[in-house]
Amino acid sequence: MHQPSTTPRPSLYHRYQVHAPWLPSAHPPQPRHRVVIAGAGPAGLVTALELARHGVPSVVLNAELQVSAGSRAIVFTRRTLEILQQVGVAGRLMAQGLPWRCGNSFYRGQRVFRMEAPHDDDDRFGPMLNIQQQFLEEALIDACAATGLVDLRWGNLLTQVDQQPDHACLTIDTPEGPYTLQADWLVAADGGRSAIRSQLGLKMEGASFESLFVIADIRIDLPYPTERLAFFDPDWNRGNTILMHREPHGIWRVDYQLPPGETPEQALQPDSMRTRIDAQLAMIGHAGTPWEMDWCSVYAARTLTLPDYRVGRVLFAGDAAHLLPIFGVRGANTAFQDAQALGWQLACVLRGTAGPALLASYSAERVGAAREIIHEAGKSTRFMAPPSRGFRLLRDAVLSLSLTQDFVRPLYHWRTSRPHAYLQSALNCRDDDDSCFDGGPGHGAPPQNVRLGDDDFLLDHIGAGFHLLVFTTAPLPAGVQKVVQAARQQGVPLRVLAIGAAQPVAGADAHLPDAAGRVRQRYAVPADGAAYLLRPDQHVCARWLRLDADRLQAALATALPA
Template sequence: MNKIFEIPLYPYARHPDQDAATPVRRKVVIVGAGPVGLAAAIDLAQQGIEAVIVDENDRVSFGSRAICFAKRTLEIADRLGCGTPLVEKGVQWNLGKVFFDERKVYDFNLLPEGGHRRPAFINLQQYYFEEYLVNRLRALESEGAPVSIRGGSKVTSIENRGDHVSLVVKTPEGPYTLEADWLIACDGAASPTRQILGLDFVGRVFEDNFLIADVIMDAEFPTERWFWFDPPFNKGQSALLHKQPDGVWRIDLQLGWNIDKEKEKKPENVIPRLKAMLGEEVNFELEWVSIYTFQCRRMEHFRHGRVLFAGDSAHQVSPFGARGANSGLQDTDNLIWKLKLVIDGEAKDNLLDTYDVERVYGADENILNSSRSTDFITPKSEQSRIFRDAVLDLSEHFAFARPLVNSGRLSMPCTYDASPLNTSDTLTEAPARARPGSPCPDAPIGSGFLLDQLGKGFTLLALNAEAPASVSIGGIEARTLSIATTKELAERYLGAATSAVYLIRPDQHVAARWAQFDETAVKSALARACGKDL
């Protein structure tokens, strides 16, 4: 077979650090080579900051796992130089069907807004996502960027020593001590880093189990998201069918709480369930089966001195809405530019506290949305089931009820409305979607797209307004992007305003906006966006 997840991509190899007389100090050590850790390493490496990933395994993850990657994640991947292979391999979809009991109650079209480089979502197995990020990291490494992955390397001890972190890394040839100026823990829901440091992780555990299966079949199912409430083949529970690349279909079957996990995972029990769902005549092969229970919870804080938590290690959500990996990518997108300013001495280290503030806010939004989906899919009381069924019955007949059907509110990027890095909005007649704190909406410009021009440091976007080529405070520069106002730019950035100047952060979020360029105002907003007012 030789599937990508069976090939060691970063096998253990002895590193000179293991033979050093005194522990070697690295700039940033990242624990975990999943989607989040890889993204963090690529982002650092692109900016010339040394990043070492340590991971106890040596290959991409087994099974499809996170399969749904949202537009914002693809935009971040574009900034990281690896968006195109993801989109080329991924399956794009806009159509969905909702079934209740034995009947289809309605279908939907996500009808994505035009004029964006990337689609609303792609379906792609996590192992491909990781493979393409590993490829990008290797390309940077071969160009001489200070980045590497050490496989077969398990962190067994961590000491947060104030001005650095000291780690013990266990390898097949024995342990060694490694030091890091900064440590980013991207080691997943069961985060050994979190456990070693004895940190909290509180929240709600949902008493439910899901069987997830990757099935290879040549079937006539269209490229759509199909979701069943209470289907005849899984009475009282739910089911999901979604297409992935290579003729692999992802099936999620809710099993309920009191089950024997090992027994349910056996092919002789899985196959009859799938046959009942797909039809007796469909030929399929099981690629991967897993059972999971999920939780909605987060750490109280994502920053602990020089240790920063990102992705599932910091927060977990239910899978409905694809808010796990997608929010993890938003974490590193938020973190890395701040870490760079701190490492370069351009900002005080309390800028990193705003990583905590902004991403805790994002995690709470994701937990709220995914908990609500879970409460709709698995009603917790007789009365909530009555309302849930009423919504589904009404949705078959009346359009008004369809927005109430909640089989997952698909991941949208977070707007940091209350961020201390924002300068209050002085251009309220411009669209709310581009207010301070928002991720910049994409728009076509010339032969390319706006977002491709943003993200290399701070940008001043000037629309129908004059501005100097750049503005600096200390060593931090915002470079001006003056472009002709197109229909989409006017729609997304001007609204009722006739001109605008936007200050945009390196993570493509709006920090401030004005009708015209004003040097004092721009400098003050730039300083604020770098945490000078904290």
């Protein structure tokens, strides 16, 4: 029998709640479920919330009785916050977290590079927000409970998956013994050590780097703003790299690279950690400042992905699908984009508005995103932790030159996580006017937010489903209205927004004034009658200089393959 710990996890700043286990004896015989999600971390919970936004219920299995141990992921990007706004938790996180936008790199006691992430008045959220993963998970769990469509089962460990042509048979262990479930689809969001991935015998593609890093969360009072601090080749850890991040509740994250040959067991010895953290504090001028350890772990930098995120009736997301280095805050932030994409596409298949071919697009798009990230992250990883003598010579040359030469300093840039543009997606319309626009978000691109007024932004008005943004003050053509109504009758969630109209427009569900022309400018709209079609994950799948019924019908058919 599975016996998860019933003792609250230790923490200096977070009070862990131990939940009661879901026991099969307390429930009637289980029906076949449409979706079962293995894993209640960020990827699993956001997938459940995305499904719920489209009216699809799910069962979420959490092997533990409490949220994750330690801070884990702590840096969340603007695009992540836009996704979390859609599922209703961004405001809560913004109230608790620490926003920031700058990163600093130091060598030989000198700041040699300062990165400032872009931010302008059209962005509701800042570039990055620091908050510990426990608080994120709790917000997502509360949001799941509020939907009434997410059955979160604490203390339930998935132990066996048997795939059938049209469903999966699952064996789940609990504190009182196992039971079985049937699911039309199983979402594997069970983390970097995915038991589902192992059971199915799946191999990941890519590279694993030999360098190991210690993560240490300490409580300490330091007089620094919320900015990333990176220290290269310090005297106390020659040839290696140290990162520092401020977290809420008086916690600082210290990541330091281990010398070759040191094992995780050796690295996590209390005396070893105290000596190294004391040395880091002394180096930044705070020797003797008292501190307490909250949580620690060891990680290795990996750039790995499965080649296909759909395997029979199993769909992979998050770390179960790919393992990405934390440099550039890519891990959890990529998982949110997986979950958002998977949620709407799986919902459309289950609601019958698209065929299973849509899930092949989920895999192709997200595998493509992972490979793009691996390409970018590999550059950062090789600079932070050179994997060979040649890369170390190159990195050391950059370090040395950066003390006096400006031209090499941008090589310190850590290539922050960014949303993937699905340029080659099969869901992009093939006969629209994408190539005729002089700017704006094109095929597969994420949306651009626009400030409409005080505390009012364009993405505040983009909810679940497809959105047709029509730049007009005139009634929509009768043929376009007919296509919209026909799509809705077939179950396609489609909302029409008239952009630039000061009063209601016939055929539009809502109108958004744009007196200053900010939306028109950001979307490079040259004249009235232009339109954008956004997928349920807000990415652009079609745009036209002038919308007509036939091309709207073609775009919807392409985005929702039979």
